[in-house]
Amino acid sequence: MMKLKSALPVLIAVFALLGFSVAVHNPYYIHLAETILIYVILLFGLDIVVGYVGQVSLGHAGLFGIGSYTAGVLFMHFGAPIWMTIPAAIFVTAFFGGLLALPALKVVGPYLAMVTLAFGTIVQILINEMTWLTEGPLGIKLPKPELFGSTATELEYFWIVAILMLASMVVVDRFLKSQMGRAFEALRDSPIACDCMGVSVYRYKVIAFVISAGFAGLAGCLYAYSEQYISPNTYNNELAVLFLLAIIMGGRKSRTGAIIGAAIIVLLPKLLDDIHLFRIVAATIAIAMIVGSIIAIGKKITSFKRVAIPLAGTVGLAVFSFWLDSIADWRLSIFGFMILLVVYYLQDGIVGFAKNFYFALSGKTKTARGGVSIEGVDESVGFIRDVGGKNIGAELLKVDSVLMQFGGLKALNNVSLSIKRGTIHGLIGPNGSGKSTMMNVLTGIYIPTAGNVLYAGKSVVGSTSSNIALSGIARTFQNVQLFGEMTALQNIMVGLHHTFKSNLIEIGLHLPAYLKEEREARKRGMALLKFVGLEELANEEARNLPYGKQRLLEIARALALDPELLLLDEPAAGLTAPDIKELLRIIRKIRDSGVTFILIEHHMDVVMSLCDTVSVLDFGQKIAEGKPAEVQADEKVIHAYLGA
Numbered sequence: 001m002m003k004l005k006s007a008l009p010v011l012i013a014v015f016a017l018l019g020f021s022v023a024v025h026n027p028y029y030i031h032l033a034e035t036i037l038i039y040v041i042l043l044f045g046l047d048i049v050v051g052y053v054g055q056v057s058l059g060h061a062g063l064f065g066i067g068s069y070t071a072g073v074l075f076m077h078f079g080a081p082i083w084m085t086i087p088a089a090i091f092v093t094a095f096f097g098g099l100l101a102l103p104a105l106k107v108v109g110p111y112l113a114m115v116t117l118a119f120g121t122i123v124q125i126l127i128n129e130m131t132w133l134t135e136g137p138l139g140i141k142l143p144k145p146e147l148f149g150s151t152a153t154e155l156e157y158f159w160i161v162a163i164l165m166l167a168s169m170v171v172v173d174r175f176l177k178s179q180m181g182r183a184f185e186a187l188r189d190s191p192i193a194c195d196c197m198g199v200s201v202y203r204y205k206v207i208a209f210v211i212s213a214g215f216a217g218l219a220g221c222l223y224a225y226s227e228q229y230i231s232p233n234t235y236n237n238e239l240a241v242l243f244l245l246a247i248i249m250g251g252r253k254s255r256t257g258a259i260i261g262a263a264i265i266v267l268l269p270k271l272l273d274d275i276h277l278f279r280i281v282a283a284t285i286a287i288a289m290i291v292g293s294i295i296a297i298g299k300k301i302t303s304f305k306r307v308a309i310p311l312a313g314t315v316g317l318a319v320f321s322f323w324l325d326s327i328a329d330w331r332l333s334i335f336g337f338m339i340l341l342v343v344y345y346l347q348d349g350i351v352g353f354a355k356n357f358y359f360a361l362s363g364k365t366k367t368a369r370g371g372v373s374i375e376g377v378d379e380s381v382g383f384i385r386d387v388g389g390k391n392i393g394a395e396l397l398k399v400d401s402v403l404m405q406f407g408g409l410k411a412l413n414n415v416s417l418s419i420k421r422g423t424i425h426g427l428i429g430p431n432g433s434g435k436s437t438m439m440n441v442l443t444g445i446y447i448p449t450a451g452n453v454l455y456a457g458k459s460v461v462g463s464t465s466s467n468i469a470l471s472g473i474a475r476t477f478q479n480v481q482l483f484g485e486m487t488a489l490q491n492i493m494v495g496l497h498h499t500f501k502s503n504l505i506e507i508g509l510h511l512p513a514y515l516k517e518e519r520e521a522r523k524r525g526m527a528l529l530k531f532v533g534l535e536e537l538a539n540e541e542a543r544n545l546p547y548g549k550q551r552l553l554e555i556a557r558a559l560a561l562d563p564e565l566l567l568l569d570e571p572a573a574g575l576t577a578p579d580i581k582e583l584l585r586i587i588r589k590i591r592d593s594g595v596t597f598i599l600i601e602h603h604m605d606v607v608m609s610l611c612d613t614v615s616v617l618d619f620g621q622k623i624a625e626g627k628p629a630e631v632q633a634d635e636k637v638i639h640a641y642l643g644a
């Protein structure tokens with residue numbers, strides 16, 4: 001059943017393509033459809049970077065050009081056949097994708113948009129100037145590829161493109177549903193939490209750009225044969241903006257969105273050339289809009305006020321189209337107007353809008369795809385660390401005279417701690433005393449100005465957060481850092497990322513090695529959810545969970561790392577009394593299996609009932625340490641909390 005459901009989009013695509021090639025013989029339309037399919041391949045790749053990793057890229061027209069020119073140059077200079085130019089274009093472009101990723105590691109948002117735009121411009125200039133390789137502005141001519149000894153016809157070539165598009169669709173979908181795709185989404189939703197789950201943000205950003213560029217390279221190569229002529233000015237920044245628009249209009253994180261987006265950017269300019277066609281389409285959209293609005297208002301999904309402007313806009317456009325005699329002078333304005341409407345009113349793109357409309361209309365709740373059944377979950381497989389009394393009481397973590405300075409402020413001033421295995425060590429102190437800073441030093445987010453941190457005898461100072469996480473230190477955050485757009489189960493599976501060894505080929509081909517890892521991770525993920533009592537919410541997006549449950553989910557996600565040391569930063573903050581009771585039970589149970597804790601907490605009853613030892617910070621200095629009752633009675637501590 002599950003298998004059939006996931007194969008359905010591919011089957012629909014196959015039948016649509018078959019139907020098209022049987023019904024349409026006009027080479028002009030075949031070529032148009034071919035261009036759409038080529039853009040679809042590129043957009044699948046671009047969506048990885050834009051939709052999943054959440055980065056802006058205006059460099060994809062440049063990458064597209066690199067793909068085209070790899071094919072063109074190899075053909076012109078060496079007469080290379082298509083079965084050589086395709087892999088070459090993919091690899092060369094993927095390499096440049098890696099280069100494009102470097103700025104993305106440093107800057108985000110508008111800055112990244114500018115850097116990637118510059119990348120596109122540089123590529124275009126280089127293609128133009130390197131005449132010895134690329135023929136410069138003259139461009140390169142190349143015939144349709146050889147197929148079984150004869151040159152492919154337009155229709156045969158259409159089928160080559162169609163098959164590669166289908167293959168890309170399957171492969172991209174598989175990548176994105178694997179640990180790889182989860183890493184991409186995790187780093188978009190919370191880079192800090194991503195690193196602290198042992199998933200290196202650096203590494204996966206680069207991987208995302210490389211894979212994305214690989215698809216741009218494939219698309220570029222196919223485009224060269226499709227057009228049979230390539231020249232530098234095709235790959236301009238306008239095309240880059242158009243690609244980005246296609247993703248936004250179609251709908252990010254969606255293969256259907258990529259197809260719709262590609263169709264729009266290829267067909268819209270043609271549509272705006274033909275006044276009759278434009279009238280028909282504008283009228284159809286206006287009617288759909290009127291009918292949709294009436295239904296939506298009738299079912300109370302929306303109000304008249306909210307649909308008034310888009311309604312007036314689409315109806316106005318339709319009326320305007322009949323009033324016009326010729327469209328030529330209005331093309332750009334109409335295009336701009338349509339973009340404005342879509343970007344403003346359909347922020348989730350056309351696919352996102354259609355989905356929301358469907359769910360609102362049918363009254364069904366959205367369950368994330370890849371949902372799992374909650375029956376027969378075996379809690380015991382989730383939580384596998386059991387040091388069984390090993391070295392209980394020996395030193396696990398030693399913080400040695402750590403100084404953390406921010407400008408003139410000493411957030412931590414010469415603090416030393418000794419954390420014993422199998423214990424719960426409390427870290428308390430008034431607001432701003434340096435507790436969270438200590439957590440950040442321990443997890444590699446801050447590098448201390450001076451001093452050392454030894455974990456199991458080895459210094460972790462200077463190690464990356466993801467390496468520290470993988471060595472066995474997991475944490476939760478004061479201000480919950482879940483991966484909001486991912487389901488509860490997926491959040492935990494990011495924590496289980498370290499259990500995956502499979503590579504891109506194993507994922508792409510769904511080889512048993514990968515499928516087994518995925519199965520086991522799901523099983524463990526569900527077990528961990530059950531452990532914290534969230535198995536019923538496995539398929540719910542994390543951002544929709546109540547606050548208390550979010551905190552529990554964070555603990556379960558941290559446990560997925562199989563930690564030896566678990567750092568909890570104010571786990572009881574914002575929890576109700578029954579939730580706190582549940583939290584205490586869970587923490588004790590984890591402790592009993594041998595995990596060591598550092599616990600920051602403002603709820604004194606929680607600290608008193610859980611901790612074996614408590615250290616107190618005030619203005620970055622350790623002012624007291626000892627058993628909870630001793631510390632509570634300490635003069636300096638009372639003074640720090642109550643003030644003079």
Ligand SMILES: Nc1ncnc2c1ncn2[C@@H]1O[C@H](COP(=O)(O)OP(=O)(O)OP(=O)(O)O)[C@@H](O)[C@H]1O
Pocket residue numbers: 406409411429430431432433434435436437438478
């Ligand atoms: N990245 C930073 N840059 C500059 N100052 C910082 C930074 N991080 C923390 N500080 C400062 O260090 C001090 C300690 O902050 P920290 O967040 O560690 O306190 P805390 O004990 O966790 O407080 P709270 O209980 O309010 O969370 C504060 O004065 C804070 O403003």
